[in-house]
Amino acid sequence: MKKDQKVVKRRLRSSYIISIISISLLLFIVGLMVFLVLNARNLSEYVMENISFSVILDEDIREVDIIRIQKNLDAAEYVKSTRYITKERAAIELEEMLGEDFISFLGYNPLSPSIEVNLFAAWANPDSIQVIEKDIQQFSYVQEVYYQKSLVHLVNENVRKISMILTGFSLMLLLISLSLINNTIRLSVYARRFIINTMKLVGATNAFIRRPFLYKSAAHGFYAAVLANALMFGLIYMVQKEFADLLGFNDIQTIGLLFLSIVLLGIVINWISTFFAVSRYLRMKTDDLYY
Amino acid sequence: MSLDLIIDLNKVNILQGDNLILSEVSFSVNKGEFIYIIGKVGSGKTSIIRTINAELPLRSGTALVAGYDLEKIRKRQVPYLRRKLGIVFQDFQLLGDRNIYDNLSFVLRATGWKNKADISNRIEEVLQRVDLGYKGYKMPHQLSGGEQQRVVIARALLNNPDVILADEPTGNLDPETSEDILRLLLEISGSGRAVIMATHNYPLLKKFPARTIKCDQGRIMEVDQTAEIDFTSLMD
Numbered sequence: 353m354k355k356d357q358k359v360v361k362r363r364l365r366s367s368y369i370i371s372i373i374s375i376s377l378l379l380f381i382v383g384l385m386v387f388l389v390l391n392a393r394n395l396s397e398y399v400m401e402n403i404s405f406s407v408i409l410d411e412d413i414r415e416v417d418i419i420r421i422q423k424n425l426d427a428a429e430y431v432k433s434t435r436y437i438t439k440e441r442a443a444i445e446l447e448e449m450l451g452e453d454f455i456s457f458l459g460y461n462p463l464s465p466s467i468e469v470n471l472f473a474a475w476a477n478p479d480s481i482q483v484i485e486k487d488i489q490q491f492s493y494v495q496e497v498y499y500q501k502s503l504v505h506l507v508n509e510n511v512r513k514i515s516m517i518l519t520g521f522s523l524m525l526l527l528i529s530l531s532l533i534n535n536t537i538r539l540s541v542y543a544r545r546f547i548i549n550t551m552k553l554v555g556a557t558n559a560f561i562r563r564p565f566l567y568k569s570a571a572h573g574f575y576a577a578v579l580a581n582a583l584m585f586g587l588i589y590m591v592q593k594e595f596a597d598l599l600g601f602n603d604i605q606t607i608g609l610l611f612l613s614i615v616l617l618g619i620v621i622n623w624i625s626t627f628f629a630v631s632r633y634l635r636m637k638t639d640d641l642y643y
Numbered sequence: 644m645s646l647d648l649i650i651d652l653n654k655v656n657i658l659q660g661d662n663l664i665l666s667e668v669s670f671s672v673n674k675g676e677f678i679y680i681i682g683k684v685g686s687g688k689t690s691i692i693r694t695i696n697a698e699l700p701l702r703s704g705t706a707l708v709a710g711y712d713l714e715k716i717r718k719r720q721v722p723y724l725r726r727k728l729g730i731v732f733q734d735f736q737l738l739g740d741r742n743i744y745d746n747l748s749f750v751l752r753a754t755g756w757k758n759k760a761d762i763s764n765r766i767e768e769v770l771q772r773v774d775l776g777y778k779g780y781k782m783p784h785q786l787s788g789g790e791q792q793r794v795v796i797a798r799a800l801l802n803n804p805d806v807i808l809a810d811e812p813t814g815n816l817d818p819e820t821s822e823d824i825l826r827l828l829l830e831i832s833g834s835g836r837a838v839i840m841a842t843h844n845y846p847l848l849k850k851f852p853a854r855t856i857k858c859d860q861g862r863i864m865e866v867d868q869t870a871e872i873d874f875t876s877l878m879d
Contacts, residue, residue, distance in 0.1 A: 554750045
């Protein structure tokens with residue numbers, strides 16, 4: 353007697369568990385895509401901020417002027433960092449690169465002192481760099497501004513393409529996931545359509561019939577989201593161990609925000625889908641339920 | 644119009660989709676009355692009941708049920724109309740996902756009962772009334788057909804409705820159990836409620852005669868109680 357009741361309850365629960373798991377997997381995919389998109393931005397920023405250009409200075413420039421120029425550059429809003437390279441330092445670096453003692457060969461050091469400038473990602477594109485270049489050339493003692501035009505162009509183009517593809521892809525996956533979640537919920541409500549009809553016939557108002565469905569599905573959305581977050585956390589943790597430089601968040605806030613939005617998404621999408629699914633059967637006439 | 648009048652249909656056309664099933668249906672029911680609706684399968688018995696509980700929209704004619712004018716009733720008011728009608732189905736239609744007690748408490752909570760003790764007392768009361776006082780914990784599928792039908796009658800009684808609509812309540816039951824159910828319904832009508840019962844169980848009708856309305860060839864007619872009903876003609 354009591355045991356039979358338990359069997360029924362267990363069966364109901366296992367059907368819930370299946371729908372919770374499928375919803376959680378879909379939320380997991382959505383979360384993963386968001387994670388990748390966010391990381392792609394980190395990654396492109398990282399690449400762009402490593403693009404540097406050199407401000408080649410006059411050979412006979414005084415130390416004070418160099419410091420003044422460097423300070424001016426540091427104060428500019430587009431500059432992330434600067435590095436002053438003396439004549440001697442430049443010679444040593446070039447020597448290391450060539451593997452040849454070219455100074456003793458030439459008999460003098462032909463290099464000029466320079467300042468290496470790294471820009472913030474937002475300014476590291478060809479158009480901005482052109483404007484910045486003109487800006488810097490106005491300074492006195494500046495011979496020329498040197499950077500690899502093709503590299504800047506290439507990096508920018510690739511980052512743009514990759515993030516476009518990634519965003520498009522994740523939007524598509526989001527759409528697919530939402531429609532699959534919607535379907536899952538509609539099926540589970542469909543299975544209860546006769547119960548909904550009976551409730552109507554014994555005098556329950558639509559809102560009263562809908563309420564337990566909504567609460568239950570919101571709870572299921574919450575469980576599914578927690579499960580999805582656990583999966584995501586495990587995956588991020590593992591990936592971060594392997595490729596600490598490339599992937600992974602170092603800031604807790606972004607992770608927290610991502611996890612929170614997955615929970616909210618889980619609850620909201622479940623609530624909305626359930627609302628429309630139940631309303632559909634509330635509107636339906638008894639005879640139409642058999643189709 | 645008497646004060647006891649609880650249902651009053653006047654020249655109602657009953658349609659199923661676009662098919663006219665019964666035309667110009669007119670009859671009225673007083674409190675405490677017991678009425679059979681008889682007729683062949685497909686003659687419109689169920690449609691009359693569905694019109695009364697606003698499952699089928701009223702398209703023409705006038706109908707007054709438990710104080711509601713079905714011509715003007717709004718969708719939002721339909722649940723409140725149904726609370727004044729207790730309904731009993733041929734296929735029981737209990738909520739299969741919960742036990743008997745929860746089936747009954749759902750109806751009470753749906754109709755605004757809040758106090759747990761009141762709910763529990765009322766359920767106890769109606770289950771006693773149908774002789775199922777000790778079966779509240781069972782799931783619907785664990786009960787026999789007769790027991791399920793008694794639960795459905797208990798459910799219909801919960802809110803002290805003015806009218807009990809019974810659509811083929813004995814259709815799925817054996818003759819003996821059918822008699823029990825009918826006795827129960829007669830007893831209920833004796834306590835001041837109108838009972839309208841659609842049936843094609845003619846032996847039962849013969850045994851417990853009452854006012855009878857017959858659906859035939861798109862019309863309804865009152866069958867004279869004293870005259871012998873020609874059952875063989877009804878059977879074919």
